[in-house]
Structures are given as C-alpha cells and as structure tokens.
Amino acid sequence: MAGLEDELEFLDRVHAAQAWMLDHARMRVTTGEQVAGDRYTAETLGRMLKSYVKELAEEPDGAPYFGRLGFEDTPAAGDHRNQRYHIGRRRIAGEHGPPLVIDWRAPVSSLFYQAGVGDRRGVSVRRRYGWTSRPPIRLTGFEDERLDHGEELGTTSRLLAEEIERPRVGPMRDIVATIQPEQDELVRADLDQSLCVQGGPGTGKTAVGLHRAAYLLYAHRRQLKRTGVLVVGPNPAFLDYISAVLPALGEVDVRQCTLEDLLASTPVRGTDTDEAALVKHDARMAEVVRRALAGLIGQPAEGIVLPDGSYRLRVAVSALARELALVRSEDLPYGVGRERFRTRIVALLQRQLEYHGESPNRKWLDRTGRSRPVTGVLDRCWPRVRPEELLATLLGDASALKAAADGILTGTEQAALLWARPPRSFKSAKWSAADLVLLDEIAGAIQHPEGFGHIVVDEAQDLSPMQCRALARRSRHGSLTVLGDLAQGTSAWAAAEWGAQLTHLGKPDAPVTALTLGFRVPAVVLSYANRLLPRLKVAVPAARSVRADGELNVRAVPDLGVAVLGHVRAALDQEGSIAVIATAGRIAALPGIDDPDGRVTLLPATLAKGLEFDHVVVVEPAEIVAAEPRGLHRLYVVLTRAVSRLDVLHTGDSASDVRIVPEPPLS
Template structure:
C-alpha cells in the first residue's frame, strides 16, 4: 500500500495505525518475524518512538537508511553527483562485476613445490575450476570452497603422477591434506580467489581507478573521479545499499567446522574461567550454581534477547511487514536493499513526490516498485492538511505553481491566527531577539530554526544559551531545535524560522521541493528572515498569495 499525501496530511499516523492493526490482526506471523519502520532521520524516529512507545515491545525495529546494514551507522553524504551515480540501478551490475573480478586465473602457469616435489599449476586448470565454481551460482565466498576443492583434486592428480603413485580415494585424501598445508598452494588459491567481505570489496573498488573501470566500463573517467577516494574513508549513506548488495553476492566467509569448534571451545573455556573468578570474588563459589551453569544461563538469556534486537543485528532477517516513510527520497539501490527485508512484500510506503529532493531519488511509484512487485500495489491519497494554517499553505501552493511542480498542495482545515512574517536581521543578536520574541508569542511549544549547514553549529549554540537564560522561554516551556533544510522532512514545529532561504537552497538538487518542505513545517507561525533578496520563486509565491 502506497499512502501519498502532502505535508500535514497524517501519512505517518496512517502508516503507524496500519502497523498497529497488522500487529494485532496477524500477531502470530509478525510476532515471529517482526516489523521494520524506516524513517528519514533519527529525530523523526524519536518522534515515532514517543508517539507509539508500545511498538518497541512488539517486535518493531526503527531504523534510518544509514543503519540498515549491521555494523554501519552513518549520516555522511556524498557529493550530489556521486550519490546519484551510486543510487542508479546500474550500480547493482557494477557490484556484481566487481565480485566476479575478484576471482581470476594467473597470467602464466605457476610452478609449485610440495615437500620437494615440483608440479605446475596451469592457467587452464584454474580457469576450469573458476568456471565450475561459478556454475554453482552460490555466493562468492561459498563458491570459493568449490573452486578450492576442484583445484586441489587437479593438483593431487598431478602430485600423484609426479610421485608415481596410484591414485585411489585414500591416496587422494592424503595428497590433498599435504597440498592444503603447502604455503605455495595456499598462496595461489588465495591469489586466484581470496575470501572477501563487503567492506573490503567496496573499499578496494573506490580506491582504484583500474578496479572501478573494470567493474563499471559504462562510467566516464570524470564519473570515476567523483567516486574515487581513500580506502579508509568513512562510509556514506549512498554506500550502505552497495554494502548490502555486495553482502548478498558474497555471502558469509566460511570457516572450517573444526576451526569453528576449536574457537567455540576456547571461547567457552575463557568464559568459564571468568565466571569461576567472578563467583569466587563475590563469595558465591560454594553456592548452588557452578561456573559452567552460570555461563550456560547467560548464553540462554542472549538467545532469548528481544526479537527487535536480534532482527536489527541480522542483515538477512525477513520482516513480516515493512514501513517506509519519506519514500519519495529513495534511490533504486536503496529500494533493492529494502525489498530484501520483506520477502513477502507486505509493505506500507509513505511519501509525497512534491517533497523529493535527494540525488537520484525515484519520485514515481511505478518506476520505484515495478522491479520488485510489478503491478501488485495500490495507492491511496490524503488531501487534507491538519498541520499547517491555510495562510502558510497559500504560499506553499503558489510556490508549486510558480516552480511548475506537478503536484497539488493539500487543503488546510485551519485558517490560522498569524500571517507569514518577513523579517530582516540575521546577525547573532538579531536572531536572538527574534527567537525571544517568538518564544513570548507562542508561550508553549517548539521553534524550529532552519539554517544553511555552515551556520548550524553557531545558531544551535545561540539557541541553547537563550533557552537557558532568557525567561521568555518559560523555563523550558519553549524549546528551540535547529536543522539544515535536508533534515526537517517529517518534522513539525509550532514556529518555523527560515534563515536566508537563498542560502538554504544554494546547493539543492530540487530547490522548489526543499523550499516547499521548509514552508510546510509550522503548525502556527512562519518567519522568513533574510538580509538579501528572496529566491525569485519564493518572492513570487509570497506576492501571489498576498493578492
């Protein structure tokens, strides 16, 4: 189900009520698999957690896109063009080719020495083993075991011939064991087919122009230059679906059963020793519980940890239902990542194409959903705005018209008490006076200040100082929160202060969409502060709404 509606129409509330209903009506199914709610930012998820705190007790995972891949938590952004490239559907093919390129035959035959006996690993033998492993269609790391086994059999036959041995099953097993312990053989197998993690694959891919060109021949050199970076760079939001794509193709790195058993035994021995010391130091050494029982009890407790915790830590977890809010911002690669979390495709998708502003976002629902569900989806429209007064929505609607955005602004149920305020004065002192006046006007509630990113830290500090010292903020009755324009989707405030709108959209991919989002956050008052000229589209919208 797609729930589409403009600002303030209650899309999120509808989605949450639907989840609550499904958790009740299909308790058995969802209790086993849980539900996933994906929001645009941590502030939005905090709001959801406050509205429906019971969700956390019924197997619901709250996550941003930057947290969907276990072990990674990021809000870092790529440059817009790089983000658009990484979000393109074709990057799935790039990752697939990058994985294929990690298994390769040597350029020449390789001489090997096995306990003094010389044999030759031929290029053709390696190629044949690679083909056989790939033909299994197993993930890369699982197919590696097939490759290694095939190659070891071929080498065992050569070694038997060199030693003038009759090759039977027992002899072959002994020779393969010798080959496994040979440094030369281990080196060559790894050079031909090295185990890979998604993190290693992506770090190497973006650190090498040669690797990137081989995996993405369709990219121009200028495009590759946008993607190249140091291999130790922090992960970005656009990297997360690529890591997920790579994980799907690579699979887990297999560890031999004997190695796993030895590791498990060693870990248990350490835990028992620690438990014995803990019981002794606490005077419980003579109690009814042994160190072994103590360890087993906590192992059981871990296995019984809340479903939401286990689901969030498991990349392959299949959720019973998935909710995606602000879904108009998703790229093709992000959609692929999300669809893997919902094999049943039981989903509630919430969004407003008129608010789309992310690089590479697919704002058309058919284009976004068709690869995964074809036409097995339906859409419902919400057209009434319960948040923003009509006086403010008049300006927002005119902005859509002036900017030729193909969307209809929702109709507000309230006229509102205050007209839009146009102010000058963006210095620290002037902003402080403005915020204090707004606090005195609304008396209770939250003021949201939207500023250009370079101003964010200074204005946030200014706001914190004011709230703690100015009595007009009513000892915490009025709060002030500061955001960049890209971080306010899904949020609402009693008063919104837009500081220098021209600065706010200077680097926007969709300036009209970003302004539309900023204009539609208030529940009561909107103040636009600028020492310079307003963006032409905003100036025209304000003038048109006034007449």
C-alpha cells in the same frame, strides 16, 4: 441508548479490569521463574512479562477506549447481532466474562472505521468518546452517529476535530481514534502485500505506516516474531519523534533506525565530493560491483590429487573447469557460489571413493572439503574476499576500476571515484557515508543478509537507487510499506516518480495510493505552501485540508532577530510546541530565547522533514531556497510543519526571485 451515567458506570468496570490485569501480570512475573523449564526460558519469559507489566502500568495515563459499535438486531449483523463493543488501543478483560474493550486491530473493530450509511454492515450506531487531554484522564462526553437513521458525521465530527487539533507537545501520538476509511484499508493490507503511500503534508502517511506495522504484528504475530519488523526513518530526530507510537499501541519489539545505522558496518571518517557521492549512489554501481566480483573468479590451472588411505583420488583440470562453469551459470551470491564449488569438488572425490566400494560419512566429507588440495583450488579459482578489500581496490586502483566499470561509467565518473591518496591497505581506509552503501552492496553480493518480515520506510522519495537496493536485500522474502511525498524530495538523488523507486526497492508491482486529505496542517497553511507545487516539477496531487482553524502571518521585518523573539514570545502565550526554522547559519546567528518549559526548538531546515509543531516561525525563506540545489523542495517541507499557526518572516530585500509573500501569486 446508554446515557452518560451508564457510560461512567461502565468506565468504573473498565478501570477495575485494568487494575486486575496489572495485578495478575505482576503475579505472573513473580511466579514466572517457577514455571519456566530452564534458565534461558525463565529470563525470556521474565523480560516479556516485565515489559507487559510496564505497558499496563502506563496505560491509565491514556483513554481506555475511544469508540463503541452498536449492532442492529437483523441478519445483516451476522455473529454480532444485537451486540455492543467498546474499541480501544488494547484488549481489556476482567477475571471473568468477555472482554470489556476490544483491540482496535481486531476484525470487528475495522467496522468502526469502515461502516457508513451506504454500507452499514449491520452497524446501527457508532459512538465516539471525548476525554480530557491531561491526566487524570476523565470522560467528558460522547457523540453518536445513527447510521441506521442516515446520520454520518465523517470529518465534521466535533470530537474527531478536537482530537486532530489537540495541541502537540512531545513525541508523535497514535491516530487510532481518528483513522479514516481510506487509511484503514492501507493499515489492514495483508502481510504479503507491499504498498506505496504517496501522501502530502499532514495526510497521515507516517501514522498509516506505523499503524500498519502494529496491525501486522497483531495479525501475524508468530511469523513476525521470528522474522522481525523494521522501521527506517530519515534521521534521529524523526525517529525520536515517532518513537512513542508503537509502544503506545503495545508493540515494543520493533527495530527503529536510520538507514545509516542499518548499514553501519564501519565508522564514517571520510567525505566525498558531490560528484563522487552521486556516482556511488547510482544504480549502475551495482553492475560495477558484480563485474568486480566476477573478475576475481579464474580458471583452474591444474587438477587435484588427494591421498586417502590406500587410494589416490584425482580430479582432472577439465572436470574442475566444467564444475566451475556450472556453478557460475547458477548466478549465486559470490560466497554461496564458492561453497557450491567446494561441494561439487568434494562430490567428484566422493564418487571416486564410492567406485572403490567405500561409503564416506559426514566426517569424511567435512574433512575433505577443508583439505589443502581442495582449498588450494578454491583460493585460486574462487578466492575469499572482504567487502572493504574489494572496494579499496576499486577506489584505489584506476586499472581495477576501469576493468569493472568500463562501458558502465564514463571516464569522468571513474576519475571522480578514485581516491586522491589511496591508503596503504583497506584496514586504514577512511570510509564515507556513500562508501557504506557500496560496502553493503558488495556484502550483499557475497552473501544475502538476514531479512525482515516487514519493513516500513518513511521519506522514501529521498533514497538513492543504491540505498533502495540495500533495503530490497533485506525484504527479499518480506513486504514493504513505502511512505513518502515526491514534492518533499530534497536529496541530490530524490525520486521524481514512484515506478523506478519501487523497482529499486525490489517491489515493482506494489500499488501506489495517494492520500490527499490533510488532517494536521490547516487549510490556510497548506494552500499557501501548495503554491510552490507547480515549481517543484513532480506529478503529485495537491493535498487539501479539513481544518479551517489555522493562522498564517507573512511579514517583512527590518530586524529578523528582534522579530523572531517577538513572535516566539507571543507563541509561548498559547498552548503547544514551537519551532523556529531557518538555515543552519541563520539559526546560529539568532539571539537566545528564554524557554523555561522546553517548548521551543531551534531547527535547521535540513532537519525539519517529518516533524510537526503547533506553531512554526520560518525565517528568511529565500535563504532556505538558496542554500541547496533543491531549495524549493526544502522550503515546501518547512512551510508545512505547522499544525496550528505559521509565521513567515523575511527582510524583503533579498535578491532572490523566490520570496514567499501572499501577493502576487508565485509564477
């Protein structure tokens, strides 16, 4: 068994290989233009190679590998008999010989996460490495699990615990060194499989989704290079927090955005009443849109006469009506249906010309399709329409809305949708955020949008049915990784169960897997927050934590401003990031905090979802609960942002019955 000296010697070889890879990559950048066949190819190759060089240049700041597999000399090891593999974030190879470090996504690397005493799969020893937490990164030691001797540490591993509990400053880190078997199974699910991960706070659901994206890009690179991968997050702060994970895993060609950015077809300059927003996000609006578009289609009033040389080609009104009915029966997107109707009209004219012994070519077909008699029938029977134009008609004309929504929406709901002062035209309309969802629904009903090969959507429990449909349109031929926690649903339309949500997302058969083992939030903090679960009225299993190192302080204080300053100063004496979380009004009223190192974040409770901090100070929880209809859910989110220490400060004189204190237990 290799000792520390052998490991340090191997590390020198790895560093030498990394240096060679970087030099070789830089050489390829300088020669790339000479080997590329044209300017476009040269530019594309240059961007790819420069990106690769940048990734390699930054690599020395991280540990080159985190584990090693040793296989036994028996048939059970198969092709890996008597082999040893170091596992890292990327493949590392020198100029000659086999790779020194295997990519964590390679098939054999799965055994680092999956092998156990009960199913060793030929693995005799699993080794974990310890590294310093700050540059320059140095190897500090290692820890072996002799699976062949019945030794399996699991979550009791000292090095695993140190990696999980490491202070958190800056963006989210990858978890390749700490992935657990149940997480690895989700990460390596195949591309054609959609799945839903219900995960309590700190169970790693976001990390699982991001690592699955990285794995799929590794396993299906050619396909996903063409179709793309999309990561959708709840807000810009969350996206900024997770932004470093995929690049650290070597994947930079992934679009990461909020749903609002994805649907930003026009600026948001308007607002909705709560009642209007609820209706606009309701799944029934999809049927209203469908009926509104169908109502634009009318019957032909006269036939077609088309002069063509010495011939006069004719199509009777009955033939046009028959073709129109056939196209409508195909249930195509509105825009596709219009073009299909055009094609059928041209085909009728073509057959007449062929009857006279002529053979029309492509140029004749295109010219005829654009001719005035044909486009005249099209515009009367199946007119062009812009999404903004149709929505402005629905929101500005009570009779038009009634024609499309009668029997679907109540009179009160229709009244909530109507503009009090309709604009002169759709071009001057002030669209709201909810209107963008409807505009996307209309655009999707006219022409299906370009989709993605895979979409990861986080905090999916907060999506409305119409927002889910927007994502479903973009994954019609791809797969989804749906991440969320029903207990953390804070939007007005938050899901109460996953079945309906997955149906709206277009993946009703996607399996739901619950992650219940928490790695980030300490047990004392998680168990405290879990006391809210019975009051949240969602059927989710309570998460339990593997960590026993956290701290919880709940205090009634006479002056919240003074208390916050004192607790933040005490937190600054320890390592890690710090957040003060309260309502937006309370945050604005807090005194200034001296924070020269930028470690303290003053965070409104509405923006806390998905973020983690080493030390969290929650200010006046009763105000958080009272600030919005789903305030208890918001408080559950806020209380589970701490990964080391949680302070809860309250004045003790709130009239609310939802004060959070250790005793007595919440009813």
